[in-house]
Amino acid sequence: MSSMSEAGAGPALRPTFDSVVTEHGAAIARIAAAFEANAARRDELGQEILLAIWQSLPRFRGEAALKTFVLRIAHNRAVDHALQASRDPARGELQPDLPDPRSGPEHTAGLQQRGERLARIVRRLPLAQRQLVTLALEGLSHEEIGGMLGISVGNVAVRLSRARKQITQEMGESA
Amino acid sequence: MNPADDWSNLAAAWRAQPIDVENLRRATVRRARRMQLLTVLDVLVAVVAFAFALRFWQAGAEFWPRVGVAVGALALIAAVALGYRLRRGLWQAAGDSVVDLLKLQRARCRNAIRMALWAPWFLPLGALSGLLLRRGRSPLQLQLATGWPPALKIALIAALLLALGLGTWLYVRRQRRRIAAIDAHLAQLERS
Numbered sequence: 001m002s003s004m005s006e007a008g009a010g011p012a013l014r015p016t017f018d019s020v021v022t023e024h025g026a027a028i029a030r031i032a033a034a035f036e037a038n039a040a041r042r043d044e045l046g047q048e049i050l051l052a053i054w055q056s057l058p059r060f061r062g063e064a065a066l067k068t069f070v071l072r073i074a075h076n077r078a079v080d081h082a083l084q085a086s087r088d089p090a091r092g093e094l095q096p097d098l099p100d101p102r103s104g105p106e107h108t109a110g111l112q113q114r115g116e117r118l119a120r121i122v123r124r125l126p127l128a129q130r131q132l133v134t135l136a137l138e139g140l141s142h143e144e145i146g147g148m149l150g151i152s153v154g155n156v157a158v159r160l161s162r163a164r165k166q167i168t169q170e171m172g173e174s175a
Numbered sequence: 176m177n178p179a180d181d182w183s184n185l186a187a188a189w190r191a192q193p194i195d196v197e198n199l200r201r202a203t204v205r206r207a208r209r210m211q212l213l214t215v216l217d218v219l220v221a222v223v224a225f226a227f228a229l230r231f232w233q234a235g236a237e238f239w240p241r242v243g244v245a246v247g248a249l250a251l252i253a254a255v256a257l258g259y260r261l262r263r264g265l266w267q268a269a270g271d272s273v274v275d276l277l278k279l280q281r282a283r284c285r286n287a288i289r290m291a292l293w294a295p296w297f298l299p300l301g302a303l304s305g306l307l308l309r310r311g312r313s314p315l316q317l318q319l320a321t322g323w324p325p326a327l328k329i330a331l332i333a334a335l336l337l338a339l340g341l342g343t344w345l346y347v348r349r350q351r352r353r354i355a356a357i358d359a360h361l362a363q364l365e366r367s
Binding site for chain 1: 182185186187188189190191192193194195196198199200202203206207210274275276277280353356357360363364
């Protein structure tokens with residue numbers, strides 16, 4: 001097993017583990033937040049995703065964008081986590097959202113607060129809808145999302161439109 | 176709010192969530208090192224066990240204990256080979272989509288059930304190996320159990336078997352539930 005710093009050894013264009021964390025660590029953490037309400041398990045999921053990416057980096061050939069590659073793995077791992085959690089109600093969505101201990105006073109205002117509220121709403125969406133929404137929020141195109149989930153672009157558009165309406169409504173109601 | 180701007184506004188809020196990337200990186204590195212250490216320990220234990228068996232074999236032990244070692248080693252090799260054969264084709268998904276991944280996970284769950292149901296068949300082999308080692312004056316013989324009354328030994332073995340059976344049943348049930356959850360999610364994806 002290679003070390004974390006050696007993950008990028010090999011082809012010149014292959015990204016290193018550190019560069020993946022720097023560029024996409026936040027996106028990974030946000031995806032974990034969309035699929036796990038509990039802060040401790042959310043951290044664990046984030047670590048699992050990063051480990052899976054680290055193990056998959058040698059397979060990265062640069063055929064797709066690194067972001068797509070990373071989000072695909074993150075997403076697959078998060079869905080797997082959600083499916084496991086769905087078997088155990090004590091671990092699942094019924095658990096109340098606890099405040100993140102890292103959130104200081106500066107984190108509780110404005111856009112950040114709105115982001116946390118959005119994450120809570122996304123976590124309540126059905127799994128299939130949640131998949132679409134997290135990828136859209138991370139900036140993937142309809143084509144990329146369709147390719148990742150194995151559904152048509154038209155289908156992605158229709159379902160995203162429906163989800164957007166629901167989220168906007170909930171954001172407005174809870175504001 | 177203009178509906179056309181909804182995603183950009185939502186995406187801006189989404190990205191504003193407080194994230195400690197450095198903490199995530201450190202925790203992942205710690206976890207990876209722990210995994211590497213466990214793998215090394217695993218290999219070390221296997222090497223030590225093999226060396227111990229080899230030394231026992233060469234030390235001129237009696238016939239039946241030698242047969243016991245051979246049976247144990249064969250059972251170990253068979254278990255490893257079986258595990259490898261059952262896992263073949265399950266290392267990675269056929270495609271990159273979530274559907275492919277879910278199908279792979281379903282196949283892994285089915286495989287996990289097969290492996291769990293195979294495991295009890297190795298118990299008689301292990302027991303045979305243990306019995307043969309006890310014949311003669313084997314240095315591998317468990318000294319701890321020699322003074323125990325037979326009823327206690329039987330009760331202990333029965334409790335162990337019961338725990339194993341219960342564990343296997345719970346594990347298989349968990350995997351079957353997981354398969355059901357994956358099937359439901361796949362059906363949901365196909366419907367939409």
